[in-house]
Amino acid sequence: xxxxxxxxxxxxxxxxxxxxxxxxxxxxxxxxxxxxxxxxxxxxxxxxxxxxxxxxxxxxxxxxxxxxxxxxxxxxxxxxxxxxxxxxxxxxxxxxxxxxxxxxxxxxxxxx
Amino acid sequence: xxxxxxxxxxxxxxxxxxxxxxxxxxxxxxxxxxxxxxxxxxxxxxxxxxxxxxxxxxxxxxxxxxxxxxxxxxxxxxxxxxxxxxxxxxxxxxxxxxxxxxxxxxxxxxxxxxxxxxxxxxxxxxxxxxxxxxxxxxxxxxxxxxxxxxxxxxxxxxxxxxxxxxxxxxxxxxxxxxxxxxxxxxxxxxxxxxxxxxxxxxxxxxxxxxxxxxxxxxxxxxxxxxxxxxxxxxxxxxxxxxxxxxxxxxxxxxxxxxxxxxxxxxxxxxxxxxxxxxxxxxxxxxxxxxxxxxxxxxxxxxxxxxxxxxxxxxxxxxxxxxxxxxxxxxxxxxxxxxxxxxxxxxxxxxxxxxxxxxxxxxxxxxxxxxxxxxxxxxxxxxxxxxxxxxxxxxxxxxxxxxxxxxxxxxxxxxxxxxxxxxxxxxxxxxxxxxxxxxxxxxxxxxxxxxxxxxxxxxxxxxxxxxxxxxxxxxxxxxxxxxxxxxxxxxxxxxxxxxxxxxxxxxxxxxxx
Numbered sequence: 306x307x308x309x310x311x312x313x314x315x316x317x318x319x320x321x322x323x324x325x326x327x328x329x330x331x332x333x334x335x336x337x338x339x340x341x342x343x344x345x346x347x348x349x350x351x352x353x354x355x356x357x358x359x360x361x362x363x364x365x366x367x368x369x370x371x372x373x374x375x376x377x378x379x380x381x382x383x384x385x386x387x388x389x390x391x392x393x394x395x396x397x398x399x400x401x402x403x404x405x406x407x408x409x410x411x412x413x414x415x416x417x
Numbered sequence: 418x419x420x421x422x423x424x425x426x427x428x429x430x431x432x433x434x435x436x437x438x439x440x441x442x443x444x445x446x447x448x449x450x451x452x453x454x455x456x457x458x459x460x461x462x463x464x465x466x467x468x469x470x471x472x473x474x475x476x477x478x479x480x481x482x483x484x485x486x487x488x489x490x491x492x493x494x495x496x497x498x499x500x501x502x503x504x505x506x507x508x509x510x511x512x513x514x515x516x517x518x519x520x521x522x523x524x525x526x527x528x529x530x531x532x533x534x535x536x537x538x539x540x541x542x543x544x545x546x547x548x549x550x551x552x553x554x555x556x557x558x559x560x561x562x563x564x565x566x567x568x569x570x571x572x573x574x575x576x577x578x579x580x581x582x583x584x585x586x587x588x589x590x591x592x593x594x595x596x597x598x599x600x601x602x603x604x605x606x607x608x609x610x611x612x613x614x615x616x617x618x619x620x621x622x623x624x625x626x627x628x629x630x631x632x633x634x635x636x637x638x639x640x641x642x643x644x645x646x647x648x649x650x651x652x653x654x655x656x657x658x659x660x661x662x663x664x665x666x667x668x669x670x671x672x673x674x675x676x677x678x679x680x681x682x683x684x685x686x687x688x689x690x691x692x693x694x695x696x697x698x699x700x701x702x703x704x705x706x707x708x709x710x711x712x713x714x715x716x717x718x719x720x721x722x723x724x725x726x727x728x729x730x731x732x733x734x735x736x737x738x739x740x741x742x743x744x745x746x747x748x749x750x751x752x753x754x755x756x757x758x759x760x761x762x763x764x765x766x767x768x769x770x771x772x773x774x775x776x777x778x779x780x781x782x783x784x785x786x787x788x789x790x791x792x793x794x795x796x797x798x799x800x801x802x803x804x805x806x807x808x809x810x811x812x813x814x815x816x817x818x819x820x821x822x823x824x825x826x827x828x829x830x831x832x833x834x835x836x837x838x839x840x841x842x843x844x845x846x847x848x849x850x851x852x853x854x855x856x857x858x859x860x861x862x863x864x865x866x867x868x869x870x871x872x873x874x875x876x877x878x879x880x881x882x883x884x885x886x887x888x889x890x891x892x893x894x895x896x897x898x899x900x901x902x903x904x905x906x907x908x909x910x911x912x913x914x915x916x917x918x919x920x921x922x923x924x925x926x927x928x929x
Contacts, residue, residue, distance in 0.1 A: 333585075336588050336589070339592055340592055343595050343596050343599065347595070350603045375599075378551055378598075381551075381555060382554075385555065385562075388562055389588055393584050393588075396569060396584065397581070399569070399577050400577045403573075404574065412578050412581075413578075414575050414578055415579060415652045
């Protein structure tokens with residue numbers, strides 16, 4: 306249970322960062338922290354106590370394996386997360402070229 | 418029928434990659450590929466809706482058959498509700514790409530545009546077709562990431578700011594959805610929507626169940642821009658190039674937001690009264706706040722974007738009313754009437770809102786401004802734009818004989834019959850304010866006195882843009898026919914049956 310709680314705290318740390326930070330890069334880092342807390346959660350729900358890597362070994366038919374599906378999901382989600390982060394960073398580079406700042410308070414052309 | 422299902426995703430994906438490869442060697446090939454892909458998809462979606470006829474066809478990707486009755490492969494499901502959404506996505510997509518042929522030539526790197534457009538369509542088709550939660554997440558991200566790039570396509574200050582906001586909130590939404598999916602897998606040990614319904618059983622763990630529902634409501638609510646989560650929508654939809662605004666407002670928020678919400682709350686969860694009331698409240702709030710935010714806008718595209726929030730409120734409201742009535746279990750006929758109103762309004766909104774965004778794009782193309790105060794007298798120079806935008810404005814404000822009138826009428830009748838008198842009153846008032854707002858748009862853009870000297874050399878936009886606008890205008894009128902019972906039985910009724918009778922969906926897919 307403690308592990309799940311720690312994982313949730315990590316999620317909240319990320320959320321706090323997204324809400325309070327003013328630097329665009331720090332917002333993206335906070336978003337990544339949140340993302341990885343969710344990945345950790347997915348990996349945790351597939352964990353089986355004393356489980357082995359899920360490669361079936363015909364020699365020991367009653368071995369305990371961890372659940373492979375969440376691992377596959379985490380791998381997919383990591384790739385998607387990479388794409389999102391790369392996209393965000395490239396937008397930040399463009400924003401810096403246009404506005405010459407990374408402070409979110411000074412990037413406020415759109416209102417109302 | 419089964420063989421068509423994978424093509425809906427495969428064709429646009431192939432189109433996207435072919436565009437990127439071939440555009441290096443052959444000039445202008447990108448346009449033809451984009452056009453051909455979307456034409457094929459539009460034709461296929463029409464075939465899908467006419468042949469679906471209430472059947473649920475399942476395509477098991479890779480041919481993985483279920484083991485001991487437990488589905489192990491990825492399932493793609495085509496039922497009438499999906500076919501309806503496929504029609505909206507691909508027909509609006511086709512018309513947007515025809516419009517783009519001339520509109521987008523002002524921008525550099527056109528081939529990227531067509532490739533991203535095809536990717537976005539592939540993502541949306543995948544979301545509506547997949548019968549598996551994680552697959553929905555993957556396709557949703559494909560659609561979302563390509564739409565982030567398309568919003569920033571102009572790479573000016575506003576576009577970049579809007580896309581940053583959109584990406585951070587969109588990323589947050591994806592995380593909430595992924596978290597919800599993890600929680601479902603924890604308890605149900607499956608991700609297939611039909612199988613989750615069966616595995617969760619009739620008496621699930623209350624707190625856990627509620628948490629999942631709230632996470633999904635927040636996640637997909639953010640994607641659909643329901644009111645407390647709407648902050649990104651007006652920026653993103655008004656900054657994007659106009660055909661993309663039409664796709665985002667007309668299609669994307671429906672396919673990845675509203676569609677998934679409706680699908681999982683009807684076909685996966687047991688409908689509970691609390692959640693139904695919450696959804697109805699959110700819908701009513703979106704309707705009212707959206708229209709009040711819209712009325713003070715002078716930027717045409719921002720005005721239209723706020724109206725999108727308000728009109729989506731109608732859809733969510735009527736679906737929510739249907740859920741409340743189904744949860745009470747007293748009068749299922751009125752529940753299906755309310756859902757019918759919601760789905761009908763969903764189709765209509767796709768037609769008139771994308772038309773309005775295309776009109777706004779046409780005005781911007783010729784006058785170079787989006788500010789209503791700087792326009793005036795355009796009706797003389799741009800007759801086609803003016804006429805189609807008049808049709809669309811009257812449709813969205815619910816004036817007969819255009820389509821918006823009939824869907825709003827059904828929603829209001831359902832509200833009165835279900836004894837939600839307050840909601841019916843709100844719906845009428847919001848409709849009147851919408852009319853006021855669109856009369857302002859019409860007056861300032863097309864009929865006001867023109868600014869002297871500035872607009873001498875204005876003329877109608879090029880033919881591809883006029884073609885898309887006129888086709889959408891005609892659609893706005895003929896969609897009224899869906900109100901006729903014979904047409905409704907083909908288009909709407911089977912879709913509603915899928916939603917109101919989740920047992921059929923579950924048992925068909927699991928093959929019980």
